[in-house]
């Protein structure tokens with residue numbers, strides 16, 4: 362079976378030769394490096410260019426962390442967090458908290474500034490051995506820097522400076538940033554985020570791979586899946602056979618036809634953080650110059666009972682993309698009940714996945730009838746291999762899509778605006794004039 366199938370039969374889009382041609386040009390720009398943001402295209406060939414020695418080094422470091430700690434605290438935000446979180450959630454056990462713990466766990470920090478969250482984390486790890494992976498491409502992002510200062514102090518208190526150096530791994534830029542300086546000074550093991558790979562495209566670098574290996578995920582399978590998708594979406598692949606090209610074309614056609622929102626959804630709650638990763642990928646890549654589809658998400662069938670009404674009958678400015686999983690790994694059947702008081706005997710003997718599938722098909726038709734075009738991305742199962750393919754598929758389609766939209770998909774200038782205000786409010790040295798000005802505005 363193919364690693365990933367795209368079904369656009371319910372999208373209501375007729376792909377013209379002109380559209381195909383434009384997409385081919387956009388795809389070519391990713392390879393010729395003649396487009397906007399061309400110094401951030403390292404991700405295009407990342408899966409096929411990861412050296413086996415690099416994977417082995419990541420696996421060895423993960424093993425070391427797993428041997429010395431019950432809890433590995435992974436610190437990062439945005440692209441330095443969401444990829445690992447997405448795959449770890451998808452591959453993890455939804456009820457791990459209820460089971461006796463046999464393996465080290467990876468928990469995340471630095472993705473917020475919440476005192477409650479941080480207090481609970483420190484309190485929860487009190488009786489556990491700990492280690493940390495700190496990730497920041499710029500090495501200067503406030504949230505992870507603050508979280509790391511706190512976690513580092515806790516690790517040093519427990520294990521001393523030399524012990525901390527054995528338990529902390531930094532993933533950052535080759536040369537720049539405060540984290541690089543700090544890691545060098547403290548003698549931490551470090552991994553490099555390549556210059557030409559932006560944060561939101563970095564899941565297949567140590568940024569995603571080290572935390573995932575530490576969480577026990579088969580990162581070689583993840584990379585193999587991505588590599589297969591790299592080939593399946595290559596420049597020489599026929600348009601109709603290239604799912605990333607077709608997806609990018611259809612979502613842009615829908616945008617041009619007046620759709621402003623793309624909702625990514627899945628009937629597997631384990632994929633919820635794939636949605637979050639996808640939202641950053643597309644939101645930061647396309648939302649600029651007053652343009653871009655707004656990336657939203659739902660987890661189904663839960664959200665049919667909250668957002669379902671709006672999707673069915675609200676403003677007709679959205680379309681849906683569903684990530685559909687062909688086969689669950691486990692089997693649960695609905696039993697027959699002698700009294701049938703709940704009236705569910707018509708489902709007796711069926712697997713829950715059959716019911717889920719009928720919900721999916723029924724919703725698709727209802728939404729299409731209600732004016733919400735539907736795209737369907739089918740993956741065979743939730744496995745490291747299939748997820749690797751899915752992640753690369755979305756990255757490739759995002760690069761193509763951004764070029765079709767006419768933006769630079771590889772920058773995010775808008776993210777800086779709030780930071781200036783926050784630093785001014787926190788009286789960061791160098792922001793004296795801004796502090797004065799913002800105080801006036803808040804009077």
Ligand SMILES: O=P(O)(O)OC[C@H]1O[C@H](O)[C@H](O)[C@@H](O)[C@@H]1O
Nearest residue numbers: 439440441497498499502560776
């Ligand atoms: O890895 P870092 O440099 O810490 O960046 C973490 C994140 O924060 C920034 O503000 C950017 O908008 C994101 O694209 C980035 O992924």
